[in-house]
Amino acid sequence: MQRKYFKHTLQSGAILCFWAPALIAQADGLASYGSPGLLDMPSATATADGTLNWTTSLMDGHTRNSLHFQITPRLSGVFRYSILRKFDGYNTDLYDRSFDLHYLLRDERQHFPAIAFGLRDFGGTEVFASEYLVASKHFMGNRLTVTGGIGWGRLASFGEFRNPLSVLGAGFKNRPVYGWDINDTGRVSFDRFFRGDAAFFGGIEYQANDQTRLVLEYSSDAYMQEVATMGFKHRTPINVGLNYRYNDHLTLNAAVIGGAQAELGFTYMLDPRAPRAPGGTERPAPVLMPQAEIAALGWSLENLNASNTRLEAALRRQKLDLQSYAQSGSTAQIVMQNPSYRAEAEALGRAAREMANTLPAEIDTFEITLAKGGMPTSRTVIRRADLHEMEHAWDGSWQSFVRADISDAPDRLPPAPGVYPQLGWDILPYFRSSLFDPDDPVRMDVGLAASASYKIAPGFSLNAVVRQKVIGTLDQSTRLSNSILPHVRSDAPLYDKLQGPEITLLTADYLFRPGNNLYGRVSAGIFEQMYGGVSSEVLWYPQGSSLALGAELNYVAQREPGSRMGFTDYRIATGHASAYYDFGNSYRGQLDVGRYLAGDWGGTLTLSREFDNGFRIGAFMTLTDVPFDDFGEGSFDKGISFTIPLDWITGEPTRTGFSQTIRPILRDGGARVGIAHRLYEEVRSSNASDLEHGWGKFWR
The missing domain is CATH 2.40.160.40 (monomeric porin ompg)
Structure with missing residues (x-):
């Protein structure tokens, strides 16, 4: 089952400065204010980087x-x-x-x-x-x-x-000296x-x-x-x-x-860089069989069905999904999906070794196409001889990356018979929280979320998430919105009062490749707790590039509070042009400029630090043409977010995690609709730039 849908049910909803790699004094302690200091007073110290x-x-x-x-x-x-x-x-x-x-x-x-x-x-x-x-x-x-x-x-x-x-x-x-007013909070004086x-x-x-x-x-x-x-x-x-x-x-x-x-x-x-199980607890990686033993088995190059059957079973043991198999001369070509390993390089390394152990000796080149939701994202070519040469080399990870040929994959092999259609489902606990309500600073719900995905064809799927609260207090909020803007987010507490099962995702999604270095998405249905509609997106992201550019256009309707399928009369077209940049050293930035849910125009700047293990901490701020006084308390939208990968805690291979966004106040200015499968997050882990970051796990 694609547990990534559950990640969206977990979401309850950086500042990047000068880089100076010099050694610095470690903090003697933190003051009561949480920053480096003595008791109340600050000091000229710092904690360990990234902590x-x-x-x-x-x-x-x-x-x-x-x-x-x-x-x-x-x-x-x-x-x-x-x-x-x-x-x-x-x-x-x-x-x-x-x-x-x-x-x-x-x-x-x-x-x-x-x-x-x-x-x-x-x-x-x-x-x-x-x-x-x-x-x-x-x-x-x-x-x-x-x-x-x-x-x-x-x-x-x-x-x-x-x-x-x-x-x-x-x-x-x-x-x-200013007269204190709640509507003035959030401004930088x-x-x-x-x-x-x-x-x-x-x-x-x-x-x-x-x-x-x-x-x-x-x-x-x-x-x-x-x-x-x-x-x-x-x-x-x-x-x-x-x-x-x-x-x-x-x-x-x-x-x-x-x-x-x-x-x-x-x-x-x-320390985000120190997981609870540093070495991981995944099953041991396959050991390469000597080439002479492979040749002695006498596997026929012409018997593609036998090769496909052996390889499919081997990849299944590695928790990888084989979608297509073909041969061209002495080259074996596969399309696979990686639902298990956070580092795509680990999936590539395990797949390449299983190919070496299950395919005829005459095959000397492996061509592995990674796919997300059936959409091809990148293609890696690895020579069989290089695998055997570098398996025990002291710098085998670096050598294998240098010798691998990573390129774009604008097309893919046809799926094997029986791969589509495919149904997957799961039931997992979920947790949602609401912070900083003056009547009760912490409210939360805990329950069960059932998710399902019906994959009809490569890139085309139907997806749903239904959750049922078991216990919680989100429905106890009595505060009413005083916003003078359209209540596109400030009425959020009203949506928590629905009793019984709640549909939080019900979409048809199509992921496709319009051309070289281009990715596309079209989605329709219920996107989140408050909105449904249609959405389209295109992303330009060359292999190995630090820069990606995207554009998204949505037409959405606000859902009726207290109704499972009903909508209000509020309709709006929104959209953003986006730029994503990898600064290196685990720092990333994102700039989105466009129209928001309340009809306001502006931009959102997000800066984050993401470690190779998937642990991410970031900060964002949004400024639009809504005056601070009209925005209300907080003056403009801002906050921090973090993602904790589940494998960071358990050591078990998984691509899921817990994400939380903390806003000082939830208002209507600068609000965006939540969309699953936004392209940059879908494809970047298989881009050559991210593959390089995680290539140290190729031999895991």
Whole structure:
């Protein structure tokens, strides 16, 4: 069964900067804000490149939950969700979403400290809004770290003095003050950066042993709002704390803030490049039989049916699907699909070895065409003699890639009799969540999803997903949309109130090749929970290219809330021109420009980091011609997303995974319809550029 349909049922719905491969000082720890620092104050350190860190900090009535990602060796970002009880002094709680950036300007040298600057809460309610410039230096074999810096905004609320940057211009002297309005959140106030009074902060960290770190800091944060309305006490700028490293992933934190507030918390570190089963648990790869033994078996070159039968059975054992087999002289040609291995190179390597073990000795060349949904995507030619020569070579992976001939596959062999039509199905659990509803910040549903795919011909299939909630709270939301735009997304809670089985996908899809380096798709039916219609797409993506260009055109209707098959009167044509680019070093970018569901025009920029094992973290932002005031809370659409491959957790070969998109707020501006089988994601794993990235698994 094509479990990839289940991936769409799991979805509940980066910032890329300068690359500097120099060695840098590793972080002594993360501050309570989730970014590199002491207790509350930042430091000029960084975590290990590519790592994710979740930090939770608990004080009386004040909770911070922060997700930190080390985007590059120098640049890191934080998404924070904070809960401040009775923040207005009465009974109103503040559920605050905020973003941070931290950038290491220079490394620590023998006689000079590392230097970093950062922005806190630069696109939220600005409750924590501040900027800083900080330096850190290690001593005593890195056991002692000394940090000192200067801060603005909230980091200049204690011990403040006149901004030294005011010598550059009068504009730095005062920090603009705005009346707080929920509709103003999400905007970046560039005119406040490094403005107004400044203050010094600093501290020392002492690594007592491998597990225990002691911290003493002088804080420039007076917790003014918390003291004024939440009953906080701030008696001293001196904060003290202790961090205990329980294991390689978990650190426990305790501190006294302001001489009066107890703070407890933890940090959990995750390295996406370190799967739970590093070597994988897939079955052993086939070992090449000596060529003399193959020749001694006397298999006939003319008996194609026997060759096809042996090869089909062998590929089935490797969990690969043989669709076509043919011979041309001494060349064997196959078309196969890989439903099992994340790295297409692993599928190619196993298929090539099985071909060498099951085909007549006279065959000296293997031509393997990879297909997605029956649509041919790329063709790899491998010589039999090269396989035997490189099987035990110390650099066999690199040599096999250099000698393989990877090219475009605009056409394919006819499918073998009996391959089509083909029915596949599966039943798996699903999980959906809704975050940041002020009435209940976390809602979720858990249930079962039944998916089915009926493949009629190469590229042409009927697909369906039906899910049934078992338990959950998504239907308990009572908040009504106040959007002045067409309610293309803000009415999403209404769709969660449907009782009984829910159809979330019911489409006819046709994938085809219009020409060399071109891919096409036509889809019709129910695309997702809220929309159905017709969709077409074309993609230009040459083999080995870092750049791909695409165009998509949709005509969709909004589904009726509470109805399984009904539609409202809302109809709209949408479409986008897209550019995809692989920057290398696991960084990718995507730019989509066009018309969105509410009729607004604009563009979406997505930047992500994707590791070779399929673990992906990204960030996106959309700006359209909808004014910030009309958009409402959040000002514009933005968020972060991540994908965790299932084989990263289990080690078992699979192409499925868990994907989640986190938006601070779901509004109507910049909304797109969800479409399965968008071409770039369908074909890129079999493009020569991605094959090269994963070729280290060719001999797995």
